[in-house]
Amino acid sequence: MARDSQAALVALNRFGFGPRGGASGDLINAASDPRGFVKAELARPLGALLEAPGLQSTPQLGQAVFAYQDQVKQAREAAKTATPTEAPPPADPKPDNQLRRNLSLNTVASEISGQQMAEAKSADNKSADGAMKPDAMQPNAAAPPAAKQPQQPLNVIQKTFRTEALARLQRAMLVDCGFTERLVVFWSNHFCISASKGELARMWAGAFEREAIRPHVLGRFTDMLKAVEQHPAMLFFLDNQQSLGPDSRAGQNRKRGLNENLAREIMELHTLGVGGGYTQEDVTSLARIITGWTFAGRKGQLGAPGSFAFNTNAHQPGPQVLLGKTYEANGLAQGEAALADIARHPSTANFIATKFVRHFVADDPPPALVARLRDVFVRTDGDLRALATALVDSDEAWKAPLTKMRSPYDFLVASGRLLARVPEDPGLYLNGLNLLGQPLWTPAGPNGFPDTAAAWAAPEGMKLRLDIASQMGARLGPNIDPLDLLEFAAADAASAETRRTIERAESRQQALALLLMSPEIQRR
Numbered sequence: 001m002a003r004d005s006q007a008a009l010v011a012l013n014r015f016g017f018g019p020r021g022g023a024s025g026d027l028i029n030a031a032s033d034p035r036g037f038v039k040a041e042l043a044r045p046l047g048a049l050l051e052a053p054g055l056q057s058t059p060q061l062g063q064a065v066f067a068y069q070d071q072v073k074q075a076r077e078a079a080k081t082a083t084p085t086e087a088p089p090p091a092d093p094k095p096d097n098q099l100r101r102n103l104s105l106n107t108v109a110s111e112i113s114g115q116q117m118a119e120a121k122s123a124d125n126k127s128a129d130g131a132m133k134p135d136a137m138q139p140n141a142a143a144p145p146a147a148k149q150p151q152q153p154l155n156v157i158q159k160t161f162r163t164e165a166l167a168r169l170q171r172a173m174l175v176d177c178g179f180t181e182r183l184v185v186f187w188s189n190h191f192c193i194s195a196s197k198g199e200l201a202r203m204w205a206g207a208f209e210r211e212a213i214r215p216h217v218l219g220r221f222t223d224m225l226k227a228v229e230q231h232p233a234m235l236f237f238l239d240n241q242q243s244l245g246p247d248s249r250a251g252q253n254r255k256r257g258l259n260e261n262l263a264r265e266i267m268e269l270h271t272l273g274v275g276g277g278y279t280q281e282d283v284t285s286l287a288r289i290i291t292g293w294t295f296a297g298r299k300g301q302l303g304a305p306g307s308f309a310f311n312t313n314a315h316q317p318g319p320q321v322l323l324g325k326t327y328e329a330n331g332l333a334q335g336e337a338a339l340a341d342i343a344r345h346p347s348t349a350n351f352i353a354t355k356f357v358r359h360f361v362a363d364d365p366p367p368a369l370v371a372r373l374r375d376v377f378v379r380t381d382g383d384l385r386a387l388a389t390a391l392v393d394s395d396e397a398w399k400a401p402l403t404k405m406r407s408p409y410d411f412l413v414a415s416g417r418l419l420a421r422v423p424e425d426p427g428l429y430l431n432g433l434n435l436l437g438q439p440l441w442t443p444a445g446p447n448g449f450p451d452t453a454a455a456w457a458a459p460e461g462m463k464l465r466l467d468i469a470s471q472m473g474a475r476l477g478p479n480i481d482p483l484d485l486l487e488f489a490a491a492d493a494a495s496a497e498t499r500r501t502i503e504r505a506e507s508r509q510q511a512l513a514l515l516l517m518s519p520e521i522q523r524r
Helices: 002-014 026-032 034-043 058-081 103-109 112-123 156-174 179-190 199-216 221-229 232-237 249-254 261-270 280-289 332-343 346-360 367-379 384-393 408-418 427-436 459-479 482-489 496-503 508-516
Strands: 293-295 308-310 320-322 325-327
Touching: 002 026, 002 034, 026 034, 026 482, 034 179, 034 384, 058 156, 058 199, 058 232, 156 199, 156 408, 156 427, 179 199, 179 346, 179 384, 199 221, 199 232, 221 232, 221 261, 221 332, 232 293, 261 280, 261 332, 280 320, 280 332, 320 332, 325 332, 346 367, 346 384, 367 384, 408 427, 408 459, 408 482, 427 459, 459 508, 482 496, 482 508, 496 508
Parallel strands: none
Antiparallel strands: 293 308, 320 325
């Protein structure tokens, strides 16, 4: 049984989000047929799609943002003309003890209700990038009610972000293995945007993943690439709506030219990779090719507000040479043909295969496995289901030791699954991700979050994980037998050292914290 348990541990931790606690029987099911257990999710053609109440399309969300911005503008204008009220009494100069506390610990695990109320109140006073609005700093708690104060609009952007986050978290908690969800996380990070870019980016972050990533994680890379680069969230994130062909009608009239951000990241981060055989001239050429790729604004002149649009007036006229091939001047089709060819480039196959193996198997990807997956990618014309299947079928993926460090997102989801906690509010997880350095859908740059053990195993990061694990133990430990939970997590694949450590703990609370920090939970 030990060998089966070890393979089950690999199946659940390397490819999924770890076993669920309670009566799920995940470890037993995985032990009976480890590879089949993982591949079962790949057989569900619509398994990656996500639908839940409150989730809307990108155009619907775009129109909601524009309407919200109009309401905010109107409220501010009304506030300027409102009758002045009596000034509130001065605030108590004594510092609030609550503000002096160390929130890095209690914010995540012990004061959920209080935080969520504070977060909801704070969200109404913040812009999408987290900056306080000018009127948010006014001491209004003690102010007498004004007779005709204009009502501030509901912050629909923050509400939408939390709804999207909750849907993603609940899916991750409930799936059997989580391999498909792990694929979603991988590709979403590969083709990342950042919600900190602005209100549209924060509003669209979840929809971008649902619309451009999820439908294609088991489809073709070419289709995903096109969906990603034409999605309004990506166009906004990398400023392509500002890019004008120098010789286009708009370019000549507005004295503004190319923006190469999207073209550069397509080649460097999304397809060919650094050293993939392209030059700066190729970047400039691709930037010209995709001029006019934009989204309709609030006035709807190019289509439904918030939808992808091709602006002929902004598109650089004439043929373009990219990677040695000439693409004739045929509007939108010119850029789509260029993307299709880049997706099939040998450098793209090698870049994707290397990154895929690094994520799932080892920080130093085994060259033979990379070569095999690269060949699968080329032979199947970028079939991502075939790529995932080849990974699961490889012996290297099962024999490599579990040395990869779980990212903060993986750690929090794995802990929630093991503790059988399906969130009803995303606040706990969003706060935890912020503290651990992986805020949801908000990487520091277009290269996404790092994917190596060194990035997540730094002393400060591990201390914060221990803080969170300790608070989980303090709250839940009295009602949980950690040794029973260890059976759910690893059974006889658990190391003797982990078992002894838990047995010697001074309390159930401490034992649960030690379990959550054990290699069986932290490593994949």
